[in-house]
Amino acid sequence: MKKNNTAPTAVPCFGDTKIENHRLIVGGCDAAELAKKYGTPLYVFDVNYAVKTAAAYVNVLKREYPESTVCYASKAFCCTAIYKLLAPLGLGADVVSGGELFTALNGGMDPKKIYFHGNNKSEAEVKYAIESGVGYFVVDSLHELELISKHAKTPQNVLFRVNPGVEAHTHRFIQTTTPDSKFGFSIADGTAESVILSAQKYNNINFVGIACHIGSQIFEPQSFEIAIDKMVDFIVRLNSLGITVERLDLGGGFGVHYVAEDKPLTPEQYMAGSAKYLAASVQNRGIKKPHLIFEPGRSIVGEAGVTLYTVGAIKTIKDIKTYAAVDGGMFENPRPSLYDARYTAVVADKADCECDTLYSIAGKCCESGDILIDGIKLPELKSGDILATFTTGAYHYSMASNYNRNFVPPVVAVKDGKSAYMVKPQTYEDLIRNDVIPEFSEDGK
Ligand code: LLP
Numbered sequence: 001m002k003k004n005n006t007a008p009t010a011v012p013c014f015g016d017t018k019i020e021n022h023r024l025i026v027g028g029c030d031a032a033e034l035a036k037k038y039g040t041p042l043y044v045f046d047v048n049y050a051v052k053t054a055a056a057y058v059n060v061l062k063r064e065y066p067e068s069t070v071c072y073a074s075k076a077f078c079c080t081a082i083y084k085l086l087a088p089l090g091l092g093a094d095v096v097s098g099g100e101l102f103t104a105l106n107g108g109m110d111p112k113k114i115y116f117h118g119n120n121k122s123e124a125e126v127k128y129a130i131e132s133g134v135g136y137f138v139v140d141s142l143h144e145l146e147l148i149s150k151h152a153k154t155p156q157n158v159l160f161r162v163n164p165g166v167e168a169h170t171h172r173f174i175q176t177t178t179p180d181s182k183f184g185f186s187i188a189d190g191t192a193e194s195v196i197l198s199a200q201k202y203n204n205i206n207f208v209g210i211a212c213h214i215g216s217q218i219f220e221p222q223s224f225e226i227a228i229d230k231m232v233d234f235i236v237r238l239n240s241l242g243i244t245v246e247r248l249d250l251g252g253g254f255g256v257h258y259v260a261e262d263k264p265l266t267p268e269q270y271m272a273g274s275a276k277y278l279a280a281s282v283q284n285r286g287i288k289k290p291h292l293i294f295e296p297g298r299s300i301v302g303e304a305g306v307t308l309y310t311v312g313a314i315k316t317i318k319d320i321k322t323y324a325a326v327d328g329g330m331f332e333n334p335r336p337s338l339y340d341a342r343y344t345a346v347v348a349d350k351a352d353c354e355c356d357t358l359y360s361i362a363g364k365c366c367e368s369g370d371i372l373i374d375g376i377k378l379p380e381l382k383s384g385d386i387l388a389t390f391t392t393g394a395y396h397y398s399m400a401s402n403y404n405r406n407f408v409p410p411v412v413a414v415k416d417g418k419s420a421y422m423v424k425p426q427t428y429e430d431l432i433r434n435d436v437i438p439e440f441s442e443d444g445k
Helices: 031-038 047-064 080-089 098-106 123-132 142-151 191-199 221-240 267-285 298-304 335-339 428-432
Strands: 018-020 023-026 042-046 068-073 092-095 114-116 136-139 156-163 205-211 247-249 291-294 305-317 321-326 345-347 357-362 371-378 386-390 411-415 418-423
Touching: 023 031, 031 042, 031 305, 031 386, 031 411, 031 418, 042 047, 042 298, 042 418, 047 068, 047 080, 047 267, 047 291, 047 298, 047 411, 068 080, 080 092, 080 098, 080 418, 092 098, 098 114, 098 123, 123 142, 136 142, 142 156, 142 191, 142 205, 156 191, 191 205, 191 221, 205 221, 221 267, 267 291, 267 298, 298 305, 321 371, 335 371, 345 371, 371 386
Parallel strands: 042 411, 068 092, 068 291, 092 114, 114 136, 136 156, 156 205, 205 247, 247 291, 321 357
Antiparallel strands: 018 023, 042 305, 305 321, 305 386, 345 386, 357 371, 411 418
């Protein structure tokens, strides 16, 4: 086994996780005991962390910018229970598909507080959203505007997604406002202005505002300030054309800790900073204060999540590296293979023991690229150890698949030392539920 002094030592305790007697504790529950009770791989979700963070956002905005709504970005983690937790705190929701909308409504989200995003909503989705009484569409194409107009029986509120052209420092696939982005209408080349003007011709389209989202896992508050400057300039321009902007949606994007080098601001700092900056900017420019919408996803649920795995095969490639393979992989966490995302991990019952052995944590999918952590120092591992990775509450369950016909792991909620399913485990029958042997009729039709 290779000993190495240069790889980072695992740094635990993101979110509200703790170590007691060398054991990792999440939401008051012993992680190794959860693994024993529910099996692995297992997503564990700390309810209090998510609720605390969401409530902090709502309170900060109430104080700094009362004309506002915090919408939870469903794509980060979508299941019925999350809306049951967040809707009572006053949050609305950002959804991007009929499926997310259905789940949000099932979880008790008020449709009037739902913003329907997405660059290519289908006609069926548009119709379903209108019939459900969705408050706002965030329009991303003229095709979509036509579809809304075709189905809306009463004037439908819409915002337009615009591209303010801000390059936030994040992975290129999670940046969204580069000039060649598929999202939004460019402010710089005049497209945004002309599509907003063209919307005036529909008598069942009620233009209420503009939206942007500059990227995700952003650490610099300046990125948001630049976006606010550009959005406010654009509002001034629209006002000069006689168009009022009632709502300004600034999207999400606040960063979280995945590894020790990540230095995000606190959720409160991100939110308060941007809200104050906008309030000052609106006052300086003498424009009507728009209703402000923020759509945090990752920063509400990311650090609430821990994933538990069982270590299986341990294999040393002589003079090169030692793989410790776990029972998860890219089917339950595709982020390392998609974005080179980095994670940290601990052994659940040796969480603060000396980490002197270097491993690559491999997943179980049939792909060489299925590596969850490429180089981490841990205590010497043995098969059967429970490994815990941090900050897995956002874009893990929601991006999971049944690749290689593995099960999407269940989600167990933890709170004050208690645990219960939030998403149940799948079964082999679930995997074949929709399988059919095609039967072709005799006449060939
Ligand atoms: N609003 C809009 C319009 C968005 O497109 C997004 C994320 C959000 C809000 C929420 O952003 P957040 O606060 O979570 O950063 N799968 C990638 C992240 C893609 C994010 C896409 N849009 C990942 O795993 O990092």
